[in-house]
Amino acid sequence: MSNPSPTYQTAKGFCLTSAFWMIVGTLMGLIGATELVAPDLTKNIGWLVFGRVRPIHINIVLFGFVTPGLLAAAFYYFPRLLKTELYSERLGVVTVVAWNIALVAVVLTLMLGYTQGREYAELIWPIDVAVIVVFLMVFFNFIMTVKQRTEPVLYVSVWYALAAVILTACTYALGNIVWRPSSGALVGIPDAIILWFYGHNVFGLLLTPLSAGVTYYVIPRSVRAPLYSHTLSLLGFWSLIVVYTHIGTHHLLQVPVPTWLKVIAIVDSVAMVIPVMAFLINIWYTAKGRLGEIHADIGAKFVFTGTIMYFFVSIQGSMMSLPDVQRVTHFNNWVVAHAHIGVLGFAGMIALGGLYYILPKVTGRPLYSRLLADIQYWLVLIVSIGFTVVLTIAGLIQGNGWLNGETVYRILPQIHPYYVTRASLGLILVIGAALGFYNIVRTLFVRSGEAVT
Amino acid sequence: MYFPYFITYMSIGLVISIVVFIWALKNGQFRDQQRARFLPLEDDLDQTAAGTSRVSRYEMYGLFLLALAGLGASAAVLIYSLFYAP
Incomplete structure (x- = not known):
């Protein structure tokens, strides 16, 4: 390293951001889930109605919890893999502050009812601009660090992180129709196409590459073995870029969008097997015979579990793009289960893994409590699996209902127990988030324990 | 045209991807892949691993x-x- 004592202020800032907003994001999810079983609970509290709580939950989990967690690790591994200093730690800290201001604005505006009303693209224009600006700030810091590198070869994690950040800045601008500030929307079918292109990519082209980047860094280091194949990892990266960018229309197979677009979306959704398996084979072969090391490192344990979830969510994703499968799985809680495996089980797990992996390195001290982190691991894992099971069952009941022409009110009592279970699992997750926040704050701010050499 | 924004984005994305790919090819990013496998390990290593319990x-x-x-x-x-x- 050219800098013997980097401060990692940006990485620390994103760690704290992720840990704090995980509590807020999951709490909003819990409130929303509770309202689905007890609608009168928040009666007459306008800023807490389901229609406001749900977008807050989604946006905060995406931009408040998971993305900053993954970026924290990226801001740690960028200088190390490129054998240089971060281009500007000050710019990084400014980015963290701006990011948090934007998140506060997200919560306040959505609670006050300021929304553009498009699913996943609810945020109003000024916040849209703020989101794009912070992503560009991160990209600028990354690309300038790349420019001043002393290591000529870009490791695959660097490729993934760069692509995630710049693609998201573009996707966000386009998907939120930023050139139309008043509505943030087109009209009719073109708007649906662009919205679902955005809705899929804002998760897929942000969380997936960032998570892959963290995994490609953490797993070889924690098992102390070289990556199984760097060539295979680059094949996975480039195939992801080729096939993942235009699969969003698989959300619109029941809609009169052009058939060629549906065909592209379905074919590329199935073709996602290539980058997914390239990534998983690479990681699992790297870890083969070294699971003891993974268990010994709480960060690697989170990350490795995230890769298992990635397998499931990706196989599901490819399956769900098939029209016959969608007849059962679309427009019901199956999709919600899929989203929770993806965002919580895969990307959320890896974000937490990245945090726990880098925390001892950036602070120079061991984690405050390995036990608390282990408890959080099991809580998050149980909740991820639990969400998947109960929401999949609820989705199948609903899907079966649609398929057989059953009326909605006759289905609702059947899914009630699963909604109650979902809310209880949400409570467990909030507890897990609070434990994690406490652990991370203690690690960052309380000087205790011995220094890590 | 019916969906110009989508086609524009796909085209821009494709062009940028191809340009970056060509840069990577000319810059030697696909050579020396054996050494690239070890890049995460070239840093100082962590503490010794604990065994499986x-x-x-x-x-x-x-x-x-x-x-x-x-x-x-x-x-x-x-x-x-x-x-x-x-």
Whole structure:
């Protein structure tokens, strides 16, 4: 390293951001889930109605919890893999502050009812601009660090992180129709196409590459073995870029969008097997015979579990793009289960893994409590699996209902127990988030324990 | 045109991807892949790893069972959907 004592202020800032907003994001999810079983609970509290709580939950989990967690690790591994200093730690800290201001604005505006009303693209224009600006700030810091590198070869994690950040800045601008500030929307079918292109990519082209980047860094280091194949990892990266960018229309197979677009979306959704398996084979072969090391490192344990979830969510994703499968799985809680495996089980797990992996390195001290982190691991894992099971069952009941022409009110009592279970699992997750926040704050701010050499 | 924004984005994305790919090719990013495998390890290594305990083996079994349950559920839905496809 050219800098013997980097401060990692940006990485620390994103760690704290992720840990704090995980509590807020999951709490909003819990409130929303509770309202689905007890609608009168928040009666007459306008800023807490389901229609406001749900977008807050989604946006905060995406931009408040998971993305900053993954970026924290990226801001740690960028200088190390490129054998240089971060281009500007000050710019990084400014980015963290701006990011948090934007998140506060997200919560306040959505609670006050300021929304553009498009699913996943609810945020109003000024916040849209703020989101794009912070992503560009991160990209600028990354690309300038790349420019001043002393290591000529870009490791695959660097490729993934760069692509995630710049693609998201573009996707966000386009998907939120930023050139139309008043509505943030087109009209009719073109708007649906662009919205679902955005809705899929804002998760897929942000969380997936960032998570892959963290995994490609953490797993070889924690098992102390070289990556199984760097060539295979680059094949996975480039195939992801080729096939993942235009699969969003698989959300619109029941809609009169052009058939060629549906065909592209379905074919590329199935073709996602290539980058997914390239990534998983690479990681699992790297870890083969070294699971003891993974268990010994709480960060690697989170990350490795995230890769298992990635397998499931990706196989599901490819399956769900098939029209016959969608007849059962679309427009019901199956999709919600899929989203929770993806965002919580895969990307959320890896974000937490990245945090726990880098925390001892950036602070120079061991984690405050390995036990608390282990408890959080099991809580998050149980909740991820639990969400998947109960929401999949609820989705199948609903899907079966649609398929057989059953009326909605006759289905609702059947899914009630699963909604109650979902809310209880949400409570467990909030507890897990609070434990994690406490652990991370203690690690960052309380000087205790011995220094890590 | 019916969906100009989508086609514009795809075209811009494709052009940028190709330009970056060509840059990577000319810049030698695809050479020396054997050394690239070791890049994360070139830094100072962490503390020595702890061995596998009995508890961690149980954890592994637990994860394996959960994984099997998830795979089973997914397979069941696929079979169900295809079986009932009109």
